[in-house]
Amino acid sequence: MLTTLKNYPATVNLLLSASLILTLARAITLPYLVIYLSGSFSLSVADIGLVIGSTLIIGSLLSLYGGFLVDRVSSYRLILALTAVFALGFLGTFVARDIWLFYGCLILINLAYAVIDIAVKSGFGSLLPVTERGEVFSIKYTLTNIGYAVGPFLGAGMAKLDISLPFLLSAGLGAGFFFIYFVWGDRGLNAADETRKTVPFLAVGKLLLQDYRLVCFTLGGLLSAVVFGQFTAYLSQYLVVTTTPESTYQIISTVVATNALMVIGLQYSIGRKISHKHLNLWLAAGLSMFMLGLAGFALSTSILLWVISMAIFTLGEIIVFPAEYMFIDKIAPDNLRGMYYGAQNLANLGAALGPVLCGVVLATQRPHYIFYMLVLFIVAGGLFYFLGASSLRAEPDKDSV
Incomplete structure (x- = not known):
């Protein structure tokens, strides 16, 4: 690598x-949100x-418009502005004494x-x-995943000094990346084409709804994310x-x-082999x-069985995430990459829904019934995935506006 x-x-x-630093900043505070909200x-x-x-739901819904901006505004300016918002948001959580603030x-x-995540993925497509x-x-x-693995340990060290300090550290990381990107960022990255006819957001949204492949894959991602989006939450509930x-x-x-450990160790070696070819098989x-991992969770009676089941489950995660990106990359027109990746982000709604449904x-x-329900979500999500993927043979790869 x-x-x-x-x-x-x-x-x-x-x-x-950007993915590493900003994820690290986010992961520093996530484990302590429950404790902080309860105590403060x-x-x-x-x-x-x-x-x-x-x-999480509101942020995901609003990010769809953020994807529209990625297609219309210079990515350099957008990433810089949103990194500032990211840092100021964490600074606000550090000083906030009112729950609504x-x-x-x-x-x-x-x-x-x-939105930064959308801009990053769109940038890969153009570069x-x-x-x-x-x-x-x-x-x-x-x-x-390295960020999510390391972040909680840094947050734990800061939280021992003061429970609010992880928010300040996250703000500092955001500010640090702002400075790095301000100095070394590519000012020409995905710069807006002034000769391109401007299309309103609602008109673009209507166009996206007409893309059968995108609709199928977005629904497939949303349903599947119920299972893998926040698996630690529903496993904790079950246990x-x-x-x-x-x-x-x-x-x-x-x-x-x-x-x-499995994602960090195997994601690159397995994920690099996933291409546009044979997406259905992947x-x-x-x-x-x-599904095998969920069956293992339901039958686990020892830590060893839990570890084996999680290893199998994680292999699914390692395969599905890059495959999702590759599918969207294949069908997204160059001038609408941001909106297509924004639509993919709606899968976060499924991640937020998972713990609620399992609760x-x-x-x-009976407790083990949650695994029956989760298997049904995988089957339903897989059906939409395959409907979208199979349509690639019949539809052109790129549309235009």
């Missing part, structure tokens, strides 16, 4: 560093879930992060040939109901470590791994 990074243009490496604002568990889930800052953080994009998406996902708090903590810590393999099932049915 290091050899590949050395061969990339400086602009590509700077975009990859005296919120109940239900209210905390509402705050965290709704800010804190809530607004969380929305800004999620929105800025989502690299088709044959190299699967590899760069895998590197990006590897770096993202709290079926085991002791001590066992829950031990198992969750172990499976999270297993997931992080998706079938990835979704099958998810309802756990409250009303």
